Amino acid sequence: xxxHLVTVATCNLNQWVLDWEGNLNRIVESIHIAKAAGARLRVxxxxxxxxxxxxxxxxxxxxYTHSLEMLSILLQDESTHGILLDIGMPILHRNLRYxxxxxxxxxxxxxxxxKMWLANDGNYREMRHFTPWMRPRETELFHLPKMLAxxxxxxxxxxxDAVISTPETAFGAETCEELFTPKAPHIDMALDGxxxxxxxxxxxxxxxxxxTRLQLIMEATRKSGGVYLYANQQGCDGERLYFDGCAMIIVxxxxxxxxSQFGLKDVEVVTATVDLEEVRSYRAAxxxxxxxxxxxxxxxxIQTPFELxxxxxxxxxxxxxxxPMQPRVHPVEEEIALSGGCYLWDYLRRSGTAGYLxxxxxxxxSCATAVIVYSMCRIVMDAVEEENQQVIEDVKRLCQYSQxxxxxxxxxxxxxxxxxxxMGMKKQSSRDTRQRAKDLAEAIGSHHVNLDIDEVYEAQxxxxxxxxxxxxxxxxxxGSNQENLTLQCLQARIRMVTAYxxxxxxxxxxxxxxxGSLLVLGSANVGESLRGYLTKYDCSxxxxxxxxxxxxxxxxxxxxWAEKEFDLPCLHEFLTxxxxxxxxxxxENYVQSDEADMGMTYEELTTFGRLRKLNKLxxxxxxxxxxxxxxxxxxxxxxxxxxxxxxxxxxxKVKRFFHFYAINRHKMTTLTPALHCNDxxxxxxxxxxxxxxxxNFWKSWSFKRIDMELKKIEKKRAxxxx
Numbered sequence: 001x002x003x004h005l006v007t008v009a010t011c012n013l014n015q016w017v018l019d020w021e022g023n024l025n026r027i028v029e030s031i032h033i034a035k036a037a038g039a040r041l042r043v044x045x046x047x048x049x050x051x052x053x054x055x056x057x058x059x060x061x062x063x064y065t066h067s068l069e070m071l072s073i074l075l076q077d078e079s080t081h082g083i084l085l086d087i088g089m090p091i092l093h094r095n096l097r098y099x100x101x102x103x104x105x106x107x108x109x110x111x112x113x114x115k116m117w118l119a120n121d122g123n124y125r126e127m128r129h130f131t132p133w134m135r136p137r138e139t140e141l142f143h144l145p146k147m148l149a150x151x152x153x154x155x156x157x158x159x160x161d162a163v164i165s166t167p168e169t170a171f172g173a174e175t176c177e178e179l180f181t182p183k184a185p186h187i188d189m190a191l192d193g194x195x196x197x198x199x200x201x202x203x204x205x206x207x208x209x210x211x212t213r214l215q216l217i218m219e220a221t222r223k224s225g226g227v228y229l230y231a232n233q234q235g236c237d238g239e240r241l242y243f244d245g246c247a248m249i250i251v252x253x254x255x256x257x258x259x260s261q262f263g264l265k266d267v268e269v270v271t272a273t274v275d276l277e278e279v280r281s282y283r284a285a286x287x288x289x290x291x292x293x294x295x296x297x298x299x300x301x302i303q304t305p306f307e308l309x310x311x312x313x314x315x316x317x318x319x320x321x322x323x324p325m326q327p328r329v330h331p332v333e334e335e336i337a338l339s340g341g342c343y344l345w346d347y348l349r350r351s352g353t354a355g356y357l358x359x360x361x362x363x364x365x366s367c368a369t370a371v372i373v374y375s376m377c378r379i380v381m382d383a384v385e386e387e388n389q390q391v392i393e394d395v396k397r398l399c400q401y402s403q404x405x406x407x408x409x410x411x412x413x414x415x416x417x418x419x420x421x422x423m424g425m426k427k428q429s430s431r432d433t434r435q436r437a438k439d440l441a442e443a444i445g446s447h448h449v450n451l452d453i454d455e456v457y458e459a460q461x462x463x464x465x466x467x468x469x470x471x472x473x474x475x476x477x478x479g480s481n482q483e484n485l486t487l488q489c490l491q492a493r494i495r496m497v498t499a500y501x502x503x504x505x506x507x508x509x510x511x512x513x514x515x516g517s518l519l520v521l522g523s524a525n526v527g528e529s530l531r532g533y534l535t536k537y538d539c540s541x542x543x544x545x546x547x548x549x550x551x552x553x554x555x556x557x558x559x560x561w562a563e564k565e566f567d568l569p570c571l572h573e574f575l576t577x578x579x580x581x582x583x584x585x586x587x588e589n590y591v592q593s594d595e596a597d598m599g600m601t602y603e604e605l606t607t608f609g610r611l612r613k614l615n616k617l618x619x620x621x622x623x624x625x626x627x628x629x630x631x632x633x634x635x636x637x638x639x640x641x642x643x644x645x646x647x648x649x650x651x652x653k654v655k656r657f658f659h660f661y662a663i664n665r666h667k668m669t670t671l672t673p674a675l676h677c678n679d680x681x682x683x684x685x686x687x688x689x690x691x692x693x694x695x696n697f698w699k700s701w702s703f704k705r706i707d708m709e710l711k712k713i714e715k716k717r718a719x720x721x722x
Contacts, residue, residue: 003309009034012245014235017051052202171196188297190224205244222253254324262338333561341376354516355417362433411445492538527605532664548674549681552602613680
């Protein structure tokens with residue numbers, strides 16, 4: 001029978017695409033930590049040898065060759081023996097590319113298990129790179145390359161859908177997306193008596209996603225019973241995604257161990273001791289017996305004499321099952337602070353650049369970007385205090401102004417690696433926005449530059465005057481709409497050029513040894529990008545945009561939270577300020593307003609964005625939905641904050657949104673890469689695959705159908721006397 005107490009380990013790993021030796025070292029470190037904790041089984045993230053986001057590199061043969069070479073090094077390392085290993089890597093088998101789990105023990109491969117259900121929506125393109133294994137519970141032989149055959153002592157190993165049988169239990173592996181499918185592999189495994197199931201994931205962060213993921217993972221064993229080990233990548237491995245860790249161990253629907261969702265540890269191992277007898281008792285008490293007895297899902301069991309639960313361990317009275325715990329879920333404001341901060345630190349330390357630069361406008365968007373950088377500095381200083389050696393090494397390398405002396409506060413670190421720059425215009429920029437930018441810079445400690453771009457603007461404007469003998473004027477000065485747009489875009493683009501100019505020269509001008517450049521951060525929120533309310537190649541054009549898929553409402557929540565949590569009283573002024581681009585002259589009777597310019601509120605933009613992307617609604621279907629949701633005739637319900645509009649007003653707003661969405665869609669092709677935080681992100685290059693040249697929507701059949709439906713609705717309302 002064997003024992004019944006098993007110590008198991010899962011982990012968060014901060015891998016980096018194609019960092020072969022670095023990734024291998026982190027895998028080995030996780031194995032050492034797991035063994036030191038007494039674990040007999042260790043599972044790692046999906047594609048941990050390559051890094052998940054290798055994307056089209058998975059078409060290259062080098063990736064498969066180097067993956068096998070790293071596996072060979074791992075198998076020969078005797079310090080990784082004495083524990084069952086579940087390793088993630090790509091495998092080329094019969095000219096097909098598979099996303100695989102390689103189950104190893106003591107330098108030998110027991111099974112190569114290919115992924116069966118591939119992620120192929122949203123940010124995921126696994127069907128582009130891999131072939132799914134379409135033969136459930138079937139195996140065949142995989143011909144080992146020479147370097148592995150010599151280690152194995154055999155030329156072939158099993159390849160396919162099978163499970164591992166030890167003297168006291170059985171465990172099986174599923175990979176990421178398979179958990180979320182309607183008929184997940186763990187269901188059939190559990191019915192066939194498999195008691196431990198591993199899940200290796202490359203699951204990325206979005207706001208408010210963790211609770212959904214938790215429920216699905218807990219449900220995996222709540223109905224079927226069993227032990228479930230969830231591993232994930234954590235950090236930026238080279239793409240727009242932040243992988244948010246949260247490695248977990250679940251027993252019979254209860255979490256018994258949970259790793260961090262955000263953090264700067266390159267390796268975090270989560271262990272728990274579980275009681276197999278609890279699994280058996282739980283399964284006996286739920287309605288599964290008849291289904292298990294009649295199920296035709298029978299898995300091939302690969303036998304190993306290795307004991308997961310040695311009987312001697314049962315006699316150790318200090319070894320006891322890990323107790324259930326409440327799952328930890330961060331509020332959305334904290335998610336923004338932590339995800340953005342951790343992502344930016346990974347990007348900065350791995351890019352080899354000198355720091356970041358943010359053009360501060362005095363508005364809430366650039367304020368939020370700056371505060372996220374400050375959050376990064378807080379997270380880093382916490383890691384320094386915890387004596388995280390990797391972070392300390394990175395800080396010493398980055399803080400070259402003080403020649404490797406560690407900063408003592410987030411503000412000191414901020415001053416070393418972060419520059420804020422206010423680029424004003426004497427007629428357009430208000431004293432309030434300039435002062436807000438200055439106050440924020442002082443509060444967070446950034447190196448601040450305050451300048452005006454009037455001379456550059458006037459020189460550029462004279463090109464038109466001297467060349468065309470025509471002087472463009474703003475609308476408030478009597479100019480046309482086209483003149484107004486030209487002058488606004490001119491200022492915006494000068495700011496982009498100026499930001500990059502200062503980003504390149506500032507480290508040298510400040511006397512930083514080795515010079516280097518600053519990465520420019522953008523600060524266009526998701527609503528403005530969706531609406532196209534930005535100038536192509538202005539300050540929205542940057543190296544990274546930390547807030548590019550976060551809406552205005554969440555940014556305001558974040559700033560209100562940071563005002564108290566980060567002790568930054570100056571943030572209150574940003575919350576109460578009217579959003580303005582400040583690209584037109586301020587007069588006694590006119591101050592430019594973003595929402596007035598857009599013809600819609602930021603809250604309405606969020607609604608349009610969600611319905612367009614998540615609900616997959618075109619113009620006509622969106623009108624049909626919103627004419628009810630925003631109806632002026634609906635009864636007041638407590639907590640209902642949706643606007644009240646007539647059907648004609650709803651029709652006009654929907655048409656206006658799709659018109660501007662269509663004519664500005666080309667801007668998304670050059671959109672700054674944004675940290676992915678929301679599933680209605682308009683990121684053209686990765687997430688939102690749509691055309692960027694559309695027919696005239698005002699002449700489209702969709703708009704004509706809206707008009708036809710509007711007539712029917714108004715006729716019915718008129719008959720009711722409304």
